Amino acid sequence: xxxxxxDMDDVMADAIARFLxxxxxxxxxxxxxxxxxxxxxxxxxxPENRQKVLMYPHTKGFFKDLPVIEDSxxxxxxxxxxxxxxxxxxxxxxxxxxxxxxxxxxxxxPFIPWKRRVFCGDKTIAKGDVLIDDHDFNLSVFNxxxxxxxxxxxxxxxKYERMNKWRDAHNFFDxxxxx
Amino acid sequence: xxxxxxDMDDVMADAIARFLxxxxxxxxxxxxxxxxxxxxxxxxxxPENRQKVLMYPHTKGFFKDLPVIEDSxxxxxxxxxxxxxxxxxxxxxxxxxxxxxxxxxxxxxPFIPWKRRVFCGDKTIAKGDVLIDDHDFNLSVFNxxxxxxxxxxxxxxxKYERMNKWRDAHNFFDxxxxx
Numbered sequence: 419x420x421x422x423x424x425d426m427d428d429v430m431a432d433a434i435a436r437f438l439x440x441x442x443x444x445x446x447x448x449x450x451x452x453x454x455x456x457x458x459x460x461x462x463x464x465p466e467n468r469q470k471v472l473m474y475p476h477t478k479g480f481f482k483d484l485p486v487i488e489d490s491x492x493x494x495x496x497x498x499x500x501x502x503x504x505x506x507x508x509x510x511x512x513x514x515x516x517x518x519x520x521x522x523x524x525x526x527x528p529f530i531p532w533k534r535r536v537f538c539g540d541k542t543i544a545k546g547d548v549l550i551d552d553h554d555f556n557l558s559v560f561n562x563x564x565x566x567x568x569x570x571x572x573x574x575x576x577k578y579e580r581m582n583k584w585r586d587a588h589n590f591f592d593x594x595x596x597x
Numbered sequence: 598x599x600x601x602x603x604d605m606d607d608v609m610a611d612a613i614a615r616f617l618x619x620x621x622x623x624x625x626x627x628x629x630x631x632x633x634x635x636x637x638x639x640x641x642x643x644p645e646n647r648q649k650v651l652m653y654p655h656t657k658g659f660f661k662d663l664p665v666i667e668d669s670x671x672x673x674x675x676x677x678x679x680x681x682x683x684x685x686x687x688x689x690x691x692x693x694x695x696x697x698x699x700x701x702x703x704x705x706x707p708f709i710p711w712k713r714r715v716f717c718g719d720k721t722i723a724k725g726d727v728l729i730d731d732h733d734f735n736l737s738v739f740n741x742x743x744x745x746x747x748x749x750x751x752x753x754x755x756k757y758e759r760m761n762k763w764r765d766a767h768n769f770f771d772x773x774x775x776x
Contacts, residue, residue, distance in 0.1 A: 516695035533718030
């Protein structure tokens with residue numbers, strides 16, 4: 419059975435929303451997603467605020483209650499009926515994220531059991547046929563079919579197939595058409 | 598570079614010690630490792646206590662401060678100088694173990710960085726050349742060279758190369774001889 423590996427942050431869970439929310443809370447300035455085009459928040463804030471932004475994902479609570487990326491739940495549930503779905507997150511960079519990500523999956527993606535969850539660092543460890551991810555450093559080391567899921571920081575990537583929205587998944591997986 | 602995947606429980610961390618310790622705390626009976634020969638604690642306790650024993654690893658604190666398996670730190674550190682070492686634990690079965698295992702690695706194996714740590718469920722996801730593990734259900738699905746690390750419950754396994762103690766590692770990895 420085809421095995422599809424799916425990244426969490428900015429593919430299933432909207433981590434960018436939390437960055438923007440916490441920045442506004444701390445500095446009173448509300449950046450928009452459009453301002454992140456081709457880059458990320460830590461690169462466009464005043465240099466004196468950069469370190470604090472970089473520490474956000476290391477902070478307890480950052481990954482708790484993140485919004486679910488549009489249509490991801492419904493489409494991944496449909497994919498899960500046909501393919502072997504594994505959630506593969508580079509969560510090890512952020513030790514407080516481990517429990518929060520697990521709980522988040524329990525709440526929003528209960529159909530992905532613990533056996534199909536992977537928290538790692540370097541995704542060269544992950545064996546699968548397809549990887550849907552938002553980062554070049556994950557996609558470029560993957561030994562199968564890499565698909566970039568569109569996020570503001572990756573709009574300039576040109577070397578991967580691109581999925582802009584989960585509702586476009588049927589363009590990549592024919593069997594979805596019949597579900 | 599050869600990539601060696603190493604399991605945590607009963608290979609690096611002595612989880613059996615915690616089972617025996619908690620059982621004695623709860624029921625006043627001290628089982629020995631010899632009594633676990635070819636089996637595990639939940640199989641030999643009175644049936645009415647079995648469910649409680651099975652819940653131990655699901656309980657907060659179970660994986661905290663586990664004793665380090667003899668010589669594992671020194672030998673794995675030596676292996677780490679020559680090979681690509683990944684710690685691969687099926688931690689997802691026990692959600693409270695995630696943070697405790699991460700902290701345990703920080704304390705006892707700080708030379709294994711977050712990029713080389715993997716918490717998964719089904720180890721078919723893990724890509725590597727060698728797997729050192731104590732369970733048939735992990736070794737049997739591994740696509741490389743499986744090595745069983747001796748623990749009471751696996752003494753009857755016959756289909757794998759066997760490492761009884763970490764100090765025997767030089768029998769499996771020639772390069773260790775020169776370190």
